[in-house]
Amino acid sequence: MKAIVVLMDTLNRHMLESFTPSSWVKTPNISRLAEKSTLFNNHWSGSLPCMPARRDMMTGRLGFLERGWGGIEPFDVTLPQVLKSKGVFSHIVTDHYHYFKTGGENYCQAFNSWDLHRGQESDPWVSRVNKPANFTESVYGRAEPQYEKNRTTFISEEDYPGPRTMKAACQWLEDNEAAASFFLMVEAFDPHEPFDCPQHYLDLYEDDYTGPRFDWPKYARVGEPPEAIEHLQKRYAANLTMIDHWLGKLLDVMDSQQLWDDTLLFLTTDHGFLLGEHEWTGKNIMHVYNEIAHLPLMIHLPGVVPDKKGISAITQNIDLMPTLLDYFGIDIPQTVRGHSLLGLVKGTENHIRDYALYGTFGMTVNVTDGKYTYLRAPIHEDNYPCCAYTAMPTTFGAYLGTHNPDQIEVGRYLSYTNYPLFRIPISQAGVPFKMAQHVQHSLLYDIESDYHQLEPTEDEALIKRYTELLIQAMELEKAPDEQYMRLGLNR
Known part of the structure; x- marks a missing residue:
């Protein structure tokens, strides 16, 4: 048995045409996956933001009432640990550099193998003592010297960390085509800020903005002019369209290896992001509005014809771990508070929680x-x-x-x-x-x-x-x- 989880950070549900048909954002490959998947219409976050959400997913229980951002605890029972104990090989490929800084300990190390692609955000990767010559403070939002150093390595589109991550996932599937069983976690930091991608993706959205650079918003009240906020939204859309394009490469491998016939596939996220809604940009410091908390989730389960109406039952990200263990036929640990979603997908259940x-x-x-x-x-x-x-x-x-x-x-x-x-x-x-x-x-x-x-x-x-x-x-x-x-x- 095989399973793949694709986690795109900061993936706004309301901007995906699969969930919001009127969306103006171009995500043809997410829509392509949706055609083969069951969509969950009432899926919600648990602990926020990035690392707390991942701890929820890895442990199947909520953590935000006990602590915030941090590593896996020594007493946590995690998905990769349980899979490893039952002989299921697990691998994570990611450009989410927070796994490897203080406060992100012990997540990737529980997998049988892991693969990190450097360069996102303020990842301390490219080592130069002096600030880049083009670094400037005359921007809206943020501009960080370390990211300016990192982005000097992005000569072509394939050099960006998100595309490198998806390419590495494809290569891993090619290298392990003969494997009978595995769990692959594919984590793309995109479309997380900064919203940086090749110009041709921004051109898709007919962007004619000429103001100060604005690709990395602060977590703050909106103080920029309307044309800057519109540009920011288009930058987010362009970044999302780029990682959607590279998701298509992964789906191509699914096609060529006929993995749809024997592989469970998740697509979801950790949280959304405000791009001017409620007069805010960002997350964490304001109320957790639906744009942040109401998440996309789609599941392809082999042998099941998707219900085109989607699933209306309330689900959360703590359900990921028990669903995967149930799929592999592994007993769910008593510490887990989430529920398997397989019954909802198969149509044998229609409710797992009230809230x-x-x-x-x-x-x-x-x-x-x-x-x-x-x-x-x-x-x-x-x-x-x-x-x-x-x-x-x-x-x-x-x-x-x-x-x-x-x-x-x-x-x-x-x-x-x-x-x-x-x-x-x-x-x-x-x-x-x-x-x-x-x-x-x-x-x-x-x-x-x-x-x-x-x-x-x-x-x-x-x-x-x-x-x-x-x-x-x-x-x-x-x-x-x-x-x-x-x-x-x-x-």
Whole structure:
């Protein structure tokens, strides 16, 4: 048995014509895959952003109530570990450099083999002491010296990290064509920012922008003029069209090797991205709107004719691990909180959960039942009290607790492991992202009539009902006590 997961970082569901037929973005190969796949219409994030989402996918459980960005914990039971113990060879090919910086430990190392393609974003790859001659601060958004160094190596389209990643995945399939069983994870950083690609992809969108360079937005309120935001959206679209083109090469190998007949294939993402919607660009520091939390998911299951209506059941990224284990006939570990999706694809099930719980550590905690979304904000700007629980106190390029080591405690705090943990009080000074600063109000939206979340409801009875649902969901996940306190929830 064979399985492939294609994970494209920052893949906006609402910009894919497979999910939104009116989309103006050109993704013919994602649409080509959709024709052979079952589409999930109610698929939601779990922990955000990048590394927390990957830990969810690897472990089959939500982590954002316990800690934020960080490595695989020593007590985590992960997908590649379980596959390896049952004799299934696994390989990851990726250009997601966060796996190899502080806060990304132990993900790739659990695979039988791994392949990293350097050069995305601020990956410390091209080593030059001096700043590039063309580096300038006269841009909208961000411009980073390290990326300017990296991009000097992108002479042709095939030199970009995303295309290199897809080419390497194709080569791996060619090299292992005779294999009877494997799991291949193909991770493309694109279309994550910076939105950089050869000019001919931008030309597809008739871009005539002449203002300051703008390909790497800040996570901030929109302050750029409308023409710059339109250009930014076209840059995102061009970057997405480029990685879609190279996805087509992978699908060509699927065709030539007839892998559709015996290979499970996922396409999904970790989160979306705001490109001016709600007057924001980015993620992490604002409310987790549907553009960020409502994700694309399509699954090709051999021997199953896809239901063209798609699946309406609520699903989450924690369902990836149990689905793959179920496909390989492997028992699902007791620590897993996700569900196998195979019954939904086969039509033997039509429901696996009543709601999805999701969020970013130290920010809002959110719940949706597919009818409403409730975005619960902390009640204090300093986010007190908030603690991280970890045996691996690394985070986004840094270490947790270095500013308050005298406040760190050690104990056995989590019900699903007896492993001793650090309990580290977290404040604004202790995390790389601003917490609670821009989400001072809780919001409830009727997403059946107001999907784009433009007008929050003030119905007190409904707010009470979804507050109770949120408390119920957090209790089932055994959220730490201080999570209720910082959100002002009365249990």
